[in-house]
Amino acid sequence: AQFLSSPRSLSSSLLADSIKQPFVIGVSGGTASGKTTVCDMIIQQLHDHRVVLVNQDSFYRGLTAEESERAHEYNFDHPDAFDTEQMLECVEKLKQGNSVHLPIYDFKNHRRCSESFRQVNASDVIILEGILVFHDQRVRDLMNMKIFVDTDADVRLARRIRRDTVERGRDVNSVLEQYAKFVKPAFDDFVLPSKKYADVIIPRGGDNHVAIDLIVQHIRTKLGQHDLCKIYPNVYVIQSTFQI
Numbered sequence: 436a437q438f439l440s441s442p443r444s445l446s447s448s449l450l451a452d453s454i455k456q457p458f459v460i461g462v463s464g465g466t467a468s469g470k471t472t473v474c475d476m477i478i479q480q481l482h483d484h485r486v487v488l489v490n491q492d493s494f495y496r497g498l499t500a501e502e503s504e505r506a507h508e509y510n511f512d513h514p515d516a517f518d519t520e521q522m523l524e525c526v527e528k529l530k531q532g533n534s535v536h537l538p539i540y541d542f543k544n545h546r547r548c549s550e551s552f553r554q555v556n557a558s559d560v561i562i563l564e565g566i567l568v569f570h571d572q573r574v575r576d577l578m579n580m581k582i583f584v585d586t587d588a589d590v591r592l593a594r595r596i597r598r599d600t601v602e603r604g605r606d607v608n609s610v611l612e613q614y615a616k617f618v619k620p621a622f623d624d625f626v627l628p629s630k631k632y633a634d635v636i637i638p639r640g641g642d643n644h645v646a647i648d649l650i651v652q653h654i655r656t657k658l659g660q661h662d663l664c665k666i667y668p669n670v671y672v673i674q675s676t677f678q679i
């Protein structure tokens with residue numbers, strides 16, 4: 436009994452402490468795989484909880500006017516295109532229960548809107564979404580659950596052409612050139628290798644309602660433990676002794 440109680444009660448109190456923090460979910464996958472769509476579906480189903488979405492896109496480094504003129508030569512799919520230190524700092528602050536100001540990125544002009552920010556408040560769930568959110572180990576370590584949205588490359592390219600021409604001010608030729616020169620090679624070098632860190636892989640993105648229902652059920656279970664822990668901290672610790 437002695438060897439059972441001391442190490443286990445220590446790990447259960449650590450567990451109790453860790454689940455008092457917001458539940459952090461990472462959602463990664465290739466461009467136009469449906470990451471944002473999946474996040475929106477999760478947020479919709481969790482309407483009775485406080486959920487915030489943080490987009491890795493917000494942390495794109497802004498280009499100078501000179502770089503902007505030659506944007507077709509810039510690799511927006513390389514990890515160095517993002518200010519990962521700033522993203523890490525923001526997610527850490529949110530995880531500690533603080534509110535943060537997130538930059539707003541302008542895809543048409545390849546720069547951050549200098550005059551406006553998005554204020555994000557403390558919440559029960561933080562979703563961090565982006566093509567390279569699994570790349571940096573320090574960012575991965577903040578996540579309680581990692582989801583990879585796995586959609587065929589031809590479907591993604593078709594969606595990207597439509598989206599970038601309609602919403603991001605591009606022409607078809609520039610989208611295809613950028614895809615061949617930067618997007619596809621970076622997907623193969625950085626995004627696809629990070630799939631191995633995922634806990635859950637969702638084939639077909641937002642079309643996969645079964646996967647999204649299962650994910651939401653899991654989050655609800657974790658949030659239920661969180662609430663129980665807040666109301667009956669001692670009861671939870673005793674209970675978790677037997678669960679671990």
Ligand code: ADP
Pocket residue numbers: 464465466467468469470471472473594595598639640641642
């Ligand atoms: P990501 O965040 O991975 O770039 P989005 O969720 O923004 O992907 O989707 C990219 C584009 O594809 C958007 O224009 C979106 O409306 C469209 N899209 C996403 N999922 C689907 C789907 N299941 N069926 C049809 N179009 C979709």
Ligand code: C5P
Pocket residue numbers: 465466467470492495511512541542543544545546565566618
């Ligand atoms: O929404 P999605 O995950 O597709 O956003 C990431 C993509 O945005 C990257 O593949 C990158 O090529 C593209 N991007 C762009 N122009 C920018 C910044 C990012 O085309 N200025």
